[in-house]
Amino acid sequence: MDSSALLIALLWLGAWLPVQDLAFHEFFEPTPRELRPSARLLSLAGHRVRLVGFMVRSEEPPRGGFFLCRFPIVAAEGGGGTADLPPEAAFIVVPSARGRVFPYTARPVAVEGILDLGSRADEDGQVSSIRVVLDRLSPDAAGPGQPAPSQP
Numbered sequence: 365m366d367s368s369a370l371l372i373a374l375l376w377l378g379a380w381l382p383v384q385d386l387a388f389h390e391f392f393e394p395t396p397r398e399l400r401p402s403a404r405l406l407s408l409a410g411h412r413v414r415l416v417g418f419m420v421r422s423e424e425p426p427r428g429g430f431f432l433c434r435f436p437i438v439a440a441e442g443g444g445g446t447a448d449l450p451p452e453a454a455f456i457v458v459p460s461a462r463g464r465v466f467p468y469t470a471r472p473v474a475v476e477g478i479l480d481l482g483s484r485a486d487e488d489g490q491v492s493s494i495r496v497v498l499d500r501l502s503p504d505a506a507g508p509g510q511p512a513p514s515q516p
Contacts, residue, residue, distance in 0.1 A: 429466060
């Protein structure tokens with residue numbers, strides 16, 4: 365199955381799944397030698413999740429989505445790609461932004477979509493291991509007292 369067909373299947377299935385809240389601190393279980401994906405993260409693979417964080421501001425923003433972190437980050441790639449990002453950074457796949465850069469916002473963002481795990485390259489060739497295939501931005505994405513961003 366090609367990546368476009370997989371994306372469409374994930375979105376179609378996601379509309380029928382209940383949403384599970386997921387926090388960045390739940391991504392990994394620290395061990396003395398490495399970070400391991402947590403049992404919770406692994407159990408939610410293929411399920412619809414809600415994740416709240418901040419868009420990464422990049423010198424060279426990826427096309428077709430954006431990186432989301434638990435706190436605001438400015439990534440100065442300078443040949444290092446996404447090496448400046450923390451390990452729990454999630455790539456948010458925005459189907460309606462395929463081939464384009466998704467507009468940056470400094471406000472907190474809440475996303476809902478299907479959690480996809482495993483090392484995969486995006487359309488720019490950047491590799492991510494944690495992705496959420498977006499199916500909506502939550503109404504409270506902007507935070508209390510802020511207007512909600514428009515739907516992608």
